[in-house]
Amino acid sequence: MTEIRLHNSRTRRKEPFAPIDAENVRMYVCGPTVYDRAHLGNARPVVVFDVLYRLLRHVYGEAHVTYVRNFTDVDDKINARARAMQEAGDARSLNDIIRALTDETIDWYHADMDALGALRPDHEPRATEFIVQMVAMIEGLIAKGHAYAAEGHVLFDVRSYPDYGKLSGRSVDDMIAGARVEVAPYKRDPMDFVLWKPSSAEEPGWDSPWGRGRPGWHIECSAMSHELLGPAFDIHGGGIDLQFPHHENEIAQSCCAHPEADFANFWLHNEMVQVEGKKMSKSLGNFFTVRDLLDQGWPGEVIRFVMLSTHYRKPMDWTEEKAREASEKLRSYARVLLTSHLSFTESNFALYRKHEAYKPDSSVVAALSDDLNSHLAITHVDALVKRAKAGDTLATNSLLGSLMLLGFFEDLASIARFGGPEATLMDEYPFEELASRLSLLRKGAMQNKDFTAVDDLKRALLEAGVEVRMSKTDVSLSPGPNFDPAKLEELK
RNA sequence: GGCGAGUUGGCGGAGUGGUUACGCAGCGGAUUGCAAAUCCGUGUACAGGAGUUCGAUUCUCCUACUCGCCUCCA
Structure with a gap:
């Protein structure tokens, strides 16, 4: 044991x-x-x-x-x-x-x-x-x-x-x-x-x-x-x-x-949470609530990740910089998982939670077992991510298990929030149509070498807060953190 | 005044008596129509001083600074 x-x-x-x-x-x-x-x-x-x-x-x-x-x-x-x-x-x-x-x-x-x-x-x-x-x-x-x-x-x-x-x-x-x-x-x-x-x-x-x-x-x-x-x-x-x-x-x-x-x-x-080097407390009046942060658009997972990035016996400063970094980390984790051999459905989640094959990596368990060294645990998670990206399916499995042990990605909503488009947003807005439009424009541009139309559309999409990913064959669009539906309307 | 914790590279942040994480940012490169994503390479830091030691960022002592508790507080 x-x-x-x-x-x-x-x-x-x-x-x-x-x-x-x-x-x-x-x-x-x-x-x-x-x-x-x-x-x-x-x-x-x-x-x-x-x-x-x-x-x-x-x-x-x-x-x-x-x-x-x-x-x-x-x-x-x-x-x-x-x-x-x-x-x-x-x-x-x-x-x-x-x-x-x-x-x-x-x-x-x-x-x-x-x-x-x-x-x-x-x-x-x-x-x-x-x-x-x-x-x-x-x-x-x-x-x-x-x-x-x-x-x-x-x-x-x-x-x-x-x-x-x-x-x-x-x-x-x-x-x-x-x-x-x-x-x-x-x-x-x-x-x-x-x-x-x-x-x-x-x-x-x-x-x-x-x-x-x-x-x-x-x-x-x-x-x-x-x-x-x-x-x-x-x-x-x-x-x-x-x-x-x-x-x-x-x-x-x-x-x-x-x-x-x-x-x-x-x-x-x-240890205490600090704001500009001072303890956050009611009596000092320098506090903000969890609800404030959630309302500002920081998902709970990001707040959790920031918390776990510092050892619990050391003072911790909340900064936007850390929140951004945490957000990026979670996005990259989710992307790795969603593009892996694993498939994410309600019934699969139940399996992933219970099955031996998806248990957390021993390095992560060991780090937590050493006086809850959550930051070191995250470092080990990063190592798993690297292996998972290289196609190591065992590492991918234990990456998921490790993240779940740390309290992340325990349901579809959570992983979708970071890894991909929100289903509702995707249905509500014409991403598919815009993607194929961009794809066609590019196909034409590749032949006649005039990329202005492609660049114009792409720039407009980026300005609307849409993430644009173009691989050799595909164009994929998804709402990013600053997605602005109003600007998307103008593209119709 | 008493008691306690801490001080690590541009930033965040682990860890170790000798081989020096990791992430972010930066820089160089691969790839890409351009990007994004991805990949490869790149950084020798441990507050100051004294001591112990063959050797200390890591142990001991001192100094400085920061923070916490001594009042409700997570």
């Missing part, structure tokens, strides 16, 4: 990955707080851990991997957004607005992440559906002396957990020394964090032993991962910015609630 090696943030080194139970490899990834469109930074972990999910499924079998990614649908940012909507004239109750807002945002998230070719996780729990488990976990923490109630709040006592700070490499004392926040008077220690807090009458709230309130942010991941994956599981992922305090707090809660287990074995953190 392929050995997977992953960089474990816990130990700060690459380690061989061995699942607790190879029959059920379990991974938890922190998902979004749902009050707004996902920006490109939110998309990075989705793509990164989607590749890991696919790799694990490839190595351990599709039925032997469980992937959980949560939706945080109770949070002060959501409340604030809902209040703003109310002030802007929305007549509904705060809770109704919140429900509608979170539902809608989840739908958007699904649509946008689907466009990036990310598989849906096996479970996508919403925090509000696990309040009972959170309350139970908090009660357990109080009973064990790791948490205390004060003024309607429940706080985690960081001094009760000696390993607090280990994941992010900091000590409680250092943090207090450098603390920038005002300390709430009811905290025993400045670093103690909230497990439960009181809600006002109109805010979302649930009855609890400490009064009507709502959970703190961190407890949901501890409660949901325990409920869905058990007290100990294999991989916990998320953005590096979550390492502290979120993941540190999760560890404290989970390990204190279930001291017999070790919580997550491997901690994986992706």
Whole structure:
């Protein structure tokens, strides 16, 4: 079996990955707080851990991997957004607005992440559906002396957990020394964090032993991962910015609630997406959403490809240059596949997905197995492309399998988008007629050596954004990325 | 202030204690009526300094710079 090696943030080194139970490899990834469109930074972990999910499924079998990614649908940012909507004239109750807002945002998230070719996780729990488990976990923490109630709040006592700070490499004392926040008077220690807090009458709230309130942010991941994956599981992922305090707090809660287990074995953190050298984030306001890019005409595959061109533990800049390059790469891949011995129909796709003959190349699997070296994997894909162009059918087969492992070209629409004309466009516009016209003009020109008419038509086609390919015998026309139907009309 | 990550050719971006990816762009050539596509050829870079070593871009230390976390954040 392929050995997977992953960089474990816990130990700060690459380690061989061995699942607790190879029959059920379990991974938890922190998902979004749902009050707004996902920006490109939110998309990075989705793509990164989607590749890991696919790799694990490839190595351990599709039925032997469980992937959980949560939706945080109770949070002060959501409340604030809902209040703003109310002030802007929305007549509904705060809770109704919140429900509608979170539902809608989840739908958007699904649509946008689907466009990036990310598989849906096996479970996508919403925090509000696990309040009972959170309350139970908090009660357990109080009973064990790791948490205390004060003024309607429940706080985690960081001094009760000696390993607090280990994941992010900091000590409680250092943090207090450098603390920038005002300390709430009811905290025993400045670093103690909230497990439960009181809600006002109109805010979302649930009855609890400490009064009507709502959970703190961190407890949901501890409660949901325990409920869905058990007290100990294999991989916990998320953005590096979550390492502290979120993941540190999760560890404290989970390990204190279930001291017999070790919580997550491997901690994986992706680096940030940057814009002009600065982290893309809501608070800096320098973000753009996945939807923005899709609306600008960048296919999801291009965004995915750009993401995979940089190793997940390095900062990544989004640039148009990279997007263009990714687009060209995908076009060349698709062209190679479409002109190969493979034929692309719905039923064949089903075969290609399952059949041994179309499995990914071992070099690609090996690259991904080495701490998800997706860029090296793409390099190996390029090598396969070279062999495929030379007519190597085995290389062509594993090129397809390799691209599918990376999450590309899993359906006809996707491969058609890059490799050839959109069927609908081809039917709608007179490409065939224009092609034969150009072909006839050329035939005549070859004899009388006057190419002006040919060149004029070709230039007009190019100006309309049509791709013109002339081989010795054929003329082939297809709409390019800048296809402008209006200009084509003028040629009639 | 504390903690952590990084600095590779024109650009992007892997990797390695010695033979130096890969892609894009560029240049030269083949092919083509001209193009496109395709093919062939072409580029000796690893922030600076010191050390370890027969030998360092790769290991150690220092310096500079960049970035992240320490506050909601993917």
